[in-house]
Amino acid sequence: MFAESEVWTQLMIVIGEVAVLAIGTLLITAMALAVIAFYSISNGTFYFPRLLKSGLVLLEGLVKAICKLLGLDDRDLLTFFINLHNAMNSKAFSEIPIHKRAIFLPQCLRSSRCPGHLTPEGIVCKNCGGCGIGEVNLRLQAAGYRVFIMPGSTFIKRMVKKYRPTGVIGVGCLMEVKEGLEMCDRMGLVAMGIVTLKDGCVETLVNWNDVFDVASMGVEPRLNGVDLHGPAD
Numbered sequence: 001m002f003a004e005s006e007v008w009t010q011l012m013i014v015i016g017e018v019a020v021l022a023i024g025t026l027l028i029t030a031m032a033l034a035v036i037a038f039y040s041i042s043n044g045t046f047y048f049p050r051l052l053k054s055g056l057v058l059l060e061g062l063v064k065a066i067c068k069l070l071g072l073d074d075r076d077l078l079t080f081f082i083n084l085h086n087a088m089n090s091k092a093f094s095e096i097p098i099h100k101r102a103i104f105l106p107q108c109l110r111s112s113r114c115p116g117h118l119t120p121e122g123i124v125c126k127n128c129g130g131c132g133i134g135e136v137n138l139r140l141q142a143a144g145y146r147v148f149i150m151p152g153s154t155f156i157k158r159m160v161k162k163y164r165p166t167g168v169i170g171v172g173c174l175m176e177v178k179e180g181l182e183m184c185d186r187m188g189l190v191a192m193g194i195v196t197l198k199d200g201c202v203e204t205l206v207n208w209n210d211v212f213d214v215a216s217m218g219v220e221p222r223l224n225g226v227d228l229h230g231p232a233d
Contacts, residue, residue, distance in 0.1 A: 027062070029055065031066055033051070033052060033055040033056065033063050034063050034066035034067045034070060035070070036048055036051075036052055037052060037056070037063065037067060037072070037077065037080060040052070040080065040084075046084055046087060049084055049087065049088055050088070052084060053081075053084055053085065053088060056077075056081050056084075057182065063077070064077060075174060078174045078175065078178050079174065079195070081178055081181075082174070082177055082178060082181065082193045082195060085181050085191075085193065086192050086193060086214075089190050089191065089192060090192070090217065092190045093167050093190050093191075093192055093214075093217055093218070094217045094218030095218060096166050096167035096190060096218070098143060098144040098145060098219055099144045100165055100166045100167060101144075101145055101146070101165055101166075101167040101168070101169065101215075102145065102146040102147075102148065102159065102160070102163065102165040102167070102168050102169070103140060103145050103146070103147045103148070103168075103169045103170075103171070103211070103215065104148050104150050104155075104156055104159075104168065104169070104170050104171065104180075105133060105137075105147065105148065105149050105150065105171050106149075106150060106171060106172045106173075106176065106196070106204070107122075107123050107149055107150065107151055108196075108200060108201050108202060108203070108204045109131060109132070109133055109149075109171070109196070109203075109204055109205075109206060110123065110130070110131050110133060110149070110203070111128075111130030111131040111203060112202050112203055113130055114126075114128070114130060114131070115128055115130075116149070118151060121148065121159065122148040122149045122150050122151065122155060122159075123149035123150075123151065124149075125137050125149060131203075132208055133149065136208055136211065137149075139226055139228075140215060140228075142226045143215075143219070143226040143228050145215065146159075146163055146165065153176070153179070153180065153183070156168075156170075156180065156183070157183075157187075160187060160189065165189070166189060166190060167189070167190045167191075167192075168184055168189050168190070168191040168192070169191070169192050169193075169194065169211070169214055169215060170184070170191060170192070170193050170194070171193075171194045171195075171196065171206055171211065172193075172195070172196060173195065173196055173199045173204075174195055174199075177193035177194070177195050178193070180193065181193050192214045192217075194206065194207075194210050194211055194214060212228055212229070215228050216228035216229045
């Protein structure tokens with residue numbers, strides 16, 4: 001009995017030491033990631049981008065907590081994550097043919113008086129002129145993009161499954177874009193995120209020139225008679 005008790009005690013000690021070591025390693029790793037993120041944001045440079053991207057996904061909660069101690073709020077970190085993700089995906093996205101790309105716009109960009117109706121493929125734009133979507137939609141579709149005005153994130157999965165794009169541009173608020181980029185990573189898609197200028201559920205805003213800047217990556221100056229490099233009117 002004494003021998004068994006001794007073995008059990010030693011086993012508990014080993015398990016405890018391993019647990020402490022694992023927790024310590026996680027904390028040190030999270031601290032290192034937070035410091036790297038802090039200096040990257042401060043200097044406008046991405047240090048160890050692949051390590052940062054993986055670490056921010058795996059240890060998000062811990063890194064956020066430590067970043068707050070360093071003076072960074074959640075919005076700063078989310079913006080940094082999206083910019084980092086875009087920078088790492090820019091080359092691969094530029095190499096994707098435009099007919100294999102899709103753009104997902106949130107329905108909150110519509111006018112509150114939008115006459116468009118919901119279909120299995122999203123909101124159908126009537127090009128009424130009440131918001132900027134109509135003209136942008138026509139211009140992007142003419143160039144070869146598939147454009148969807150989405151009612152929710154589950155919609156993206158259905159359209160990706162149906163049309164099989166390999167490159168995606170997603171527009172939304174900070175959290176929506178961040179979660180969308182992570183979802184696209186899991187689905188094996190090359191995604192680029194664009195954050196709206198104004199949060200909310202109705203009549204939000206986006207810089208359409210930012211949308212065209214990303215949409216024109218790797219594209220000839222004029223494609224199908226459409227200039228995607230020029231500014232949005």
